[in-house]
Amino acid sequence: MSEMKQRAEHGRKKKAAFGPDVNLAEFSRQGGAWEYDPDYRRFSPEERSRLLTTGIELSDEDHAGTFLQADKTIVHCRAQQPGVEVLPITEAVRRYDWVADHLWRLVAVDADKYTASTELDLDNGYFIRALPGAKIEQPVESCLYLRTDRFAQHVHNLVVVEEGAELHLITGCATHPGVVSGLHIGVSEFYVRQGGQLTFTMVHNWGKQVHVRPRTGVLVEEGGHYISNYILLRPVKSVQMYPTVTLNGPDAVARMQSILIAHPGCELDVGGRVILKAPRTRAEVIARTITTGGTSIARGHLVGLVPEIKAHLECRGLILDPKGVIVAIPELEGRVAGVDMSHEAAVGKIAAEEVEYLMARGLDEDEAVSTIVRGFLKVKIEGLPPALEEEMERVIQETGKGL
Numbered sequence: 001m002s003e004m005k006q007r008a009e010h011g012r013k014k015k016a017a018f019g020p021d022v023n024l025a026e027f028s029r030q031g032g033a034w035e036y037d038p039d040y041r042r043f044s045p046e047e048r049s050r051l052l053t054t055g056i057e058l059s060d061e062d063h064a065g066t067f068l069q070a071d072k073t074i075v076h077c078r079a080q081q082p083g084v085e086v087l088p089i090t091e092a093v094r095r096y097d098w099v100a101d102h103l104w105r106l107v108a109v110d111a112d113k114y115t116a117s118t119e120l121d122l123d124n125g126y127f128i129r130a131l132p133g134a135k136i137e138q139p140v141e142s143c144l145y146l147r148t149d150r151f152a153q154h155v156h157n158l159v160v161v162e163e164g165a166e167l168h169l170i171t172g173c174a175t176h177p178g179v180v181s182g183l184h185i186g187v188s189e190f191y192v193r194q195g196g197q198l199t200f201t202m203v204h205n206w207g208k209q210v211h212v213r214p215r216t217g218v219l220v221e222e223g224g225h226y227i228s229n230y231i232l233l234r235p236v237k238s239v240q241m242y243p244t245v246t247l248n249g250p251d252a253v254a255r256m257q258s259i260l261i262a263h264p265g266c267e268l269d270v271g272g273r274v275i276l277k278a279p280r281t282r283a284e285v286i287a288r289t290i291t292t293g294g295t296s297i298a299r300g301h302l303v304g305l306v307p308e309i310k311a312h313l314e315c316r317g318l319i320l321d322p323k324g325v326i327v328a329i330p331e332l333e334g335r336v337a338g339v340d341m342s343h344e345a346a347v348g349k350i351a352a353e354e355v356e357y358l359m360a361r362g363l364d365e366d367e368a369v370s371t372i373v374r375g376f377l378k379v380k381i382e383g384l385p386p387a388l389e390e391e392m393e394r395v396i397q398e399t400g401k402g403l
Contacts, residue, residue, distance in 0.1 A: 020238050020267055022211045024117060027152035027183045031071025031123070034147065040076065046177045054172035054205040055388040056143045064167075065128065067142040071151050072123040083134030084167070085127070086142075089156055092127035099127065102158055106189040106217025106244075114185045114213040118154040125155035125186075130165035130196070139168040139201075144186060146175040146210065152183040159188070161196035161224075168199040174206065181209035181237075188216040192224040194249065201229040203388065206236040208265070214241040222249025222278070228256040230270070231388075233395040235263040242299065244273045247281040257286040259377055261395070262294030262324065271299025271329070276339075279308040288377050289317040291324030300343070301331040307338025317347040318376050 035042065040058040043051070048058055060066055060078060065086035068076040079086040092099045109119045126142050144155055161167050175182060184206070192198045206212060220226045226245055245254045256272045274283040285300040300313040317326035330343040350372050358368035374393075 020211075022183060022213070022238075024113065024152065024183070026150075028148070028150050029121065029152055030148075031073065031151050031153070032148045034070045034073040034075050036073075037075045042075075050177050050205065051143065051145075051172065051174055052387045053391040054143075054174045055170050055201070055203045056141060056172040056174070057387065062138055063141045064136045064138045065140040067126045067128070067140075068145065069124055069126070069143070069155065070145045070147040071153060074124060081136065081138065083131045083165070084136050084140060085129040085131070086140060087127045089125040089127045089158055090122075092158065099158065102160070102189065102191065103156065104189075106219055106246075107187050107215050111215060115187055115215050118156055118185050118187050121154055122156055123154045125157040127158050128167070128169060129160045130162060130167040132162040133164045134162075135166045136168070139170045142169065142171045144171065144173045144184065146179050146182045146184060146207070148176075148182075149179045150181050153185065155186050157186065157188040159190045159198065159200075161190075161192045161198045163193040164195045165193070166197045168201070170201045170203070172203045172205070173212070174204075175210060179210075180207045182207060183211045184213065186214045188214065190216070190218040190226070192218070192220045192226050194221045195223040196221070197225040197227075199227040199229075202231070204230075204232045204236065204239070205234050208235045209237045211237050212239045212241070214239075214243070216241070216243035218243065218245040218254070220245065220247050220249070220252040220254060223251045224249065225253045226255070228254075228272070230256075230258040230260075231392070232258075232260045232268070232270075233392060234261075236266055236268075238267040238269075240269045242269075242271050242273065244275065245283070246275045246277060247283065248277055250278045250280050252278060252281045254283045255286075256284070258288065258298075260287070260289045260296060260298070262289065262291040262296040262326075264293030264321070264323070266294030266296075268294065268296040269299070270297070271301070273301040273303065274311065275303045275305065276309040276311060277305050279306055281309050283309075283311040285313045287315045289315075289326055290373065290377065291317070291319050291321060291326055293321040293323045295325040295327075297327045297329065299329045299331075302333065302341050302343075304334045304339035304341055305336065307336055310340045312341070313343035315343075315345040316376070318373070319347065319349050320373075
């Protein structure tokens with residue numbers, strides 16, 4: 001069995017136990033007939049406000065490139081700086097012969113019905129490439145947007161960071177303020193060439209009845225760095241994601257960190273796997289989860305295939321409501337002698353004495369709880385837009401109130 005088939009089979013086995021199945025027939029494939037919007041004038045103030053809390057600023061300023069897809073339609077796509085390419089994936093396939101060869105190499109097309117439906121009925125997706133040696137100082141901003149209620153969006157994304165290049169990609173996924181339900185399927189394949197660096201920050205802000213099914217594979221070559229930040233602060237019906245990163249060359253590094261809040265009615269099944277295949281590779285997977293009444297499964301899996309690798313896994317959960325559920329599933333898999341792998345997992349609640357301690361120093365109860373929550377969720381993420389940092393602070397404050 002090929003390595004990709006093994007990964008797909010492993011994913012099927014892990015997904016069987018958790019997460020709701022979604023009936024694809026319940027969702028429409030008829031998206032809105034949106035027009036290309038070169039200067040973002042067709043977005044209402046309500047849309048702008050919602051997208052801003054997802055890190056999407058609807059501006060080409062201070063960005064190396066921008067990409068925005070609403071339902072099936074590309075409404076904005078532009079590269080702003082030399083050294084970076086931003087295209088719809090369908091156009092990239094037509095323009096470059098080699099692009100098709102990079103699709104479905106890191107994610108198996110038959111991994112599940114979601115990947116299969118994306119291949120059979122693709123809407124579009126983004127192609128983003130940092131050229132060899134290019135140091136892209138400003139982030140590339142991409143947005144995958146559900147603008148029609150009950151729409152099922154199918155996208156396939158490809159990111160290539162060429163040898164010695166550096167890129168920060170911020171992807172905001174969101175729904176129109178009037179959209180309540182929908183389905184988003186996003187297949188993403190990332191290639192980080194020798195000595196390259198990719199920082200990928202993904203922010204989700206969906207409707208309360210939206211199901212989300214990302215399927216992601218990452219390949220990092222010698223000396224490459226992959227840093228992943230995933231932020232989910234607002235209610236969603238269900239998320240099921242389990243990206244796999246393969247460190248394929250010596251001295252490759254992966255760091256994956258997630259900040260999650262499971263609101264009442266949410267079902268989150270979020271994790272990540274790193275396969276360390278070369279000596280001196282390093283990996284770190286960190287998850288911070290809070291439940292205010294929803295269910296969250298936090299997974300992590302480290303696979304050490306050669307000596308001289310070092311990896312750490314950390315899952316921490318905080319239960320703020322008696323109806324909330326957190327399941328932490330850390331896995332370490334060492335297949336040879338000489339690996340250095342560790343994990344830490346903890347699930348608990350806010351201790352009354354911690355709240356009392358802060359209240360004794362002048363904070364009221366809401367402020368004390370918010371301070372504890374803020375400290376628990378504190379994971380340093382570089383390069384976030386100020387509006388997104390403000391939104392994170394506002395949600396943390398709201399989460400602490402009345403608990």
